[in-house]
Amino acid sequence: MTDAAYPGRALESGEIRLIRLLPGTWTDPIQCDLFQASLKARPEYRALSYVWGSRHVTRPIILKNQQQAATHAATINLERALRHLRHQYKEGLVLWVDALCINQKDVEERTNQVKLMGRIYESCKSVIVYLGSNLGRTVCSTSGPAITRFGDAEGDKLHEQNLSDKMARDTLESVNTPPGFDVLDVFSLIRMLAHGGHFTQTSLFTQVGDKPERDTARMRLFEALRQTMHTPWTPWWTRISCCSDHAQKLPRDQQKVLADFSHRVLDIEDQRIAQKAVLLGYEMSIHLKRTPLLKLLRRFRNRKASDPRDKVFALLSLAQTKPRGPEFLPDYTMSEREVFRTVTISLIYESESLCVLNTDLGRKCREDLPTWVPDWDAPGSHTDDIRAEAVKLYNACGIIRANKSTIRPLGHDVLKVEAKAAGKLVQVEEVMLGDSIKASRRTSKNWWRALEGSGTAAETFWRLMCADVIHMGPGSRYQVDHRRARPEDKISFVSWALRSGRSPFCAESLSESETRLLGQDNLTAADNMDTECVSVMDKSIVSATLSRRLFVTSKGHIGLGPANAQVGGQLVFMKGGRTPFILREALDFKSPWYDELVADKDWQGFMVGDKTCFELIGDCYAQDLMDSGVLDLRSQPWGKIMLV
Secondary structure (H helix, E strand, C coil), X not given: CCCCCCCCCCCCCCEEEEEEECCCCCCCCCEEEEEEEEHHHCCCCEEEECCCCCCCCEEEEEEECCCCEEEEEEEXXXXXXXXXXXXXXXXXXXXXXXXXXXXXXXXXXXXXXXXXXXXXXXXXXXXXXXXXXXXXXXXXXXXXXXXXXXXXXXXXXXXXXXXXXXHHHHHHCCCCCXXXXXXXHHHHHHHXXXXXXXXXXXXXXXXXXXXXXXXXXXXXXXXXXXXXCCCCCCCCCCCCHHHHHHHCCCCHHHHHHHHHHHHHHHHHHHHHHHHHHHHXXXXXXHHHCCCEHHHHHHHCXXXXXXXXXXXXXXXXXXXECCXXXXXXXCCCCCCHHHHHHHHHHHHHHHHCCCHHHHCCCCCCCCCCCCCCCXXXXXXXXXXXXXXXXXXXXXXXXXXXXXXXXXXXXECCCEEEEEEEEXXXXXXXXXXXXXXXXXXXHHHHHHHHHHHCCCCHHHHCHHHHHCCCEEECCCCCCCCCCEEECCCCHHHHHHHHHHXXXXXXXXXXXXXXXXXXXXXXXXXXXXXXCCHHHHHHHHXXXXXXXXXXXXXXXXXXXXXXXXXCCCCCCEEEEECCCXXXXXXXXXXXXXXXXXXXXXXXXXXXCCCCXXXXXXXXXXXXXXXXXXXXXXXXXXXXXXXXXXEC
């Protein structure tokens, strides 16, 4: 058997390949029959979902068709998954597996098959998700280990009993013992929660606070659940609303873990329902519309992909799109750089806004992208995602939209936009790093000192600290995740200022200016605020300030900008932007498009010295400019600039 060419023949339109996993003992080489099928014929198969793993560490499997056989190098995770499945399905199994059913070396075929990916998963009998080997207490053996499955009633009862036994053992251990709950325990907990009402009879909920040792064991289990919700794990679940009443018995921090978990999982469930409704042709309510591509890109930014282009291509069939230009489709002839750049432009035209530029543009793992193109292969931050979601609450440019007349790409690096200058940055303060409560307090105190003597700016300090947005978060008693701040929220800020370790104020020794800011009546009312209001305000302030820095402009505006904003940066409005942005002059940039821009009869430079080329540092919050603030500059003409 030689490492021959891929054995599959060329696919026709609407065709896919499938493999038939052939029987064998545990130690036999993996062998598969490879054959073609038309999706129109509705073939019966299962799809395999797994983490590819390293391409450089592989094991051989044998692919055969009627004419030839070839040895194929499969990643370890795939080879293990197939070995486990062969052990379970002893009579054979028909599967669709991306790495085997698509000729990965044929760029045109990859492109066409990825376009069909949504239909492939929609048409399969079921999806088998392989979580991995040696998870928790399972051990591989040469005789074929048993597969741990979740979802059937008998198995769930066994997992529940094992988890209860383990919690009892953990209760007896020393509090100094490292947490002992593994992935299998977390999935056992998930299945317990998914069952409806019966889990409320278990010690997990009925014996809260009776023994400190038992509470410690449950705390360890919930910490394992919390970690499961973050990269590299993907959450799954279909129900949680049934446990909301009973969860109130838990400590507040554990309630928050469950609330966050339910929010994430129910969000995924909404996407599944929306996708199914689209397939069946049903009308959908507003909250079940398919998710826009930009939101999906942000949500899955922390996930890993063997090919960074799949961070975009894999989401296209799930996304709600409103193409206002050429449809963006998978194309593996494009480089990673071209994919990220093209999807950025496509999102601008589709949304008629610059919301894609409200992504943290400073998070880049590569140096070949223009400053205005997000690196979707770089890990994001939960705080950045929260801020990006709140952008829709602002409307700095009023009714002005982004379109092909106001935004135009030039070449591979340049984005031509229309903008108005709103002042230069003349003062910047330290970055809110937020690595500790003590550090946050020191930074917020320095920010307050920078504004304390500035009159009006000091009076609105509380709105600045939360960027004029209140973030309630999932699982709260409110009906929305975030909203604009209201005058009555100042009392919550005052309560936060007196109680939070992050506060720049000391309740026992308020200065005259601090008392004036907080207000004597508010100080009295703040004593009666509940802890949840303080928690909401703390979340709002952290979301607004983390990795941001205070700035003051030449026109007296104060705001919060990106960590790399510097004195001399330019605060601007750009057509289609819901927020202002901060730019920096591109000193060494040279482009053949410069002459075209300057020769444009409608071009008007608006910077000192008529500078036209700028790097985009990022979006910002600017006090009093977030609601049609551009109208303050109505007498100033729009100028055309180049973002590079």
